[in-house]
Amino acid sequence: xxxxxxxxxxxxxxxxxxxxxxxxxxxxxxxxxxxxxxxxxxxxxxxxxxxxxxxxxxxxxxxxxxxxxxxxxxxxxxxxxxxxxxxxxxxxxxxxxxxxxxxxxxxx
Amino acid sequence: xxxxxxxxxxxxxxxxxxxxxxxxxxxxxxxxxxxxxxxxxxxxxxxxxxxxxxxxxxxxxxxxxxxxxxxxxxxxxxxxxxxxxxxxxxxxxxxxxxxxxxxxxxxxxxxxxxxxxxxxxxxxxxxxxxxxxxxxxxxxxxxxxxxxxxxxxxxxxxxxxxxxxxxxxxxxxxxxxxxxxxxxxxxxxxxxxxx
Numbered sequence: 001x002x003x004x005x006x007x008x009x010x011x012x013x014x015x016x017x018x019x020x021x022x023x024x025x026x027x028x029x030x031x032x033x034x035x036x037x038x039x040x041x042x043x044x045x046x047x048x049x050x051x052x053x054x055x056x057x058x059x060x061x062x063x064x065x066x067x068x069x070x071x072x073x074x075x076x077x078x079x080x081x082x083x084x085x086x087x088x089x090x091x092x093x094x095x096x097x098x099x100x101x102x103x104x105x106x107x108x
Numbered sequence: 109x110x111x112x113x114x115x116x117x118x119x120x121x122x123x124x125x126x127x128x129x130x131x132x133x134x135x136x137x138x139x140x141x142x143x144x145x146x147x148x149x150x151x152x153x154x155x156x157x158x159x160x161x162x163x164x165x166x167x168x169x170x171x172x173x174x175x176x177x178x179x180x181x182x183x184x185x186x187x188x189x190x191x192x193x194x195x196x197x198x199x200x201x202x203x204x205x206x207x208x209x210x211x212x213x214x215x216x217x218x219x220x221x222x223x224x225x226x227x228x229x230x231x232x233x234x235x236x237x238x239x240x241x242x243x244x245x246x247x248x249x250x251x252x253x254x255x256x257x258x259x260x261x262x263x264x265x266x267x268x269x270x271x272x273x274x275x276x277x278x279x280x281x282x283x284x285x286x287x288x289x290x291x292x293x294x295x296x297x298x299x300x301x302x303x
Contacts, residue, residue, distance in 0.1 A: 028164035028179050038179075039186030042157060043193060059163075068166040069159065 009036045010044055011091045014084040017054065017076040024073040045074060053080030139175035146180040153187035156194060 012034040017025060031041055048054045055077055059070040076084065131138070147165050151158025161183050168176040241249070 026164050026167070027160055028168050028176060031179050031182065037182045037186055038157075038161075039182075039189045042190060066170075068170055069163040071163045071167055072160045 006087050006091045009034075009040045010048075011088050012036055013041065013044055013048075014053075014080075014088050017074075018081065018084055018088060021076050021081050024075045026071045026073055030074075048080065049074075051080075053077060053084060136175065139177045140169050143169070143175050143177040143180035146177070146184045150180070150184040150187040153184075154191045154194070157183070157187070157190060 013030060013036060016030055016034050027038070027041065027045070030036065030045075031038060034041075036044070045054065045056075049056055053076070054074050056072055056074045059073050061070055063069055143165060144162070147161045148158075151161055161180075165176045165180060168174050168179070
């Protein structure tokens with residue numbers, strides 16, 4: 001992770017993405033699931049997007065029908081999934097056993 | 109405690125109970141409204157996230173059936189920091205651009221000067237190399253120089269000039285000394301002048 005040092009918050013966010021790599025996340029949902037505050041989360045999302053690890057787009061809904069505005073949704077890219085798994089695993093490797101939800105990580 | 113005091117205490121306790129019950133019962137209403145208010149205020153501070161925050165909060169309230177009050181409060185708290193961060197990034201980018209333009213200009217000017225100087229030096233060296241005098245030409249120039257010196261040699265003129273310079277060197281201090289002596293003499297004897 002040359003251009004983004006793995007902080008505890010960034011690993012938490014990456015882990016949240018990696019738990020369901022195909023799912024789309026939104027800011028408040030990430031804040032709720034990770035406990036990372038908005039002051040850290042949004043700059044981190046910007047950095048991850050700049051690195052090409054995640055991509056974002058507006059939700060495809062009819063605002064009138066749904067009665068609410070479109071959310072900004074974030075999704076892990078292929079690159080983000082590969083590198084993210086390694087970064088999270090390396091981070092947890094220093095702390096203890098590798099989490100079970102990381103089946104794709106083969107070590108090294 | 110008097111009866112009036114007891115009644116007053118009971119009224120206060122009853123009012124507190126009513127407020128508590130109302131707040132708890134209507135929590136979903138007022139907490140959601142307060143969360144929306146907080147997010148809107150946060151959006152005023154940090155405009156770039158305004159739409160995203162409100163959309164997320166409304167989704168959470170409509171679909172998730174949650175007030176989102178705590179998350180809205182964190183957005184409000186962090187909004188000045190996010191705003192400052194954006195401003196810092198924007199200013200640093202603009203300063204970097206300006207500095208880059210200035211540095212680029214300086215580098216171009218310096219580079220041009222160095223290149224021009226190198227070119228001139230190289231050309232002059234090349235020209236000197238091409239116009240390098242031969243041995244015969246050098247000997248001829250030396251002979252011409254020596255002839256000019258010989259023609260300028262006039263011993264009598266030189267002696268007269270030396271005599272004039274030495275005389276001047278002796279006469280000027282002597283004149284100054286004599287004048288000084290005369291002035292001192294008059295100062296010592298003021299009557300000498302009036303006689």
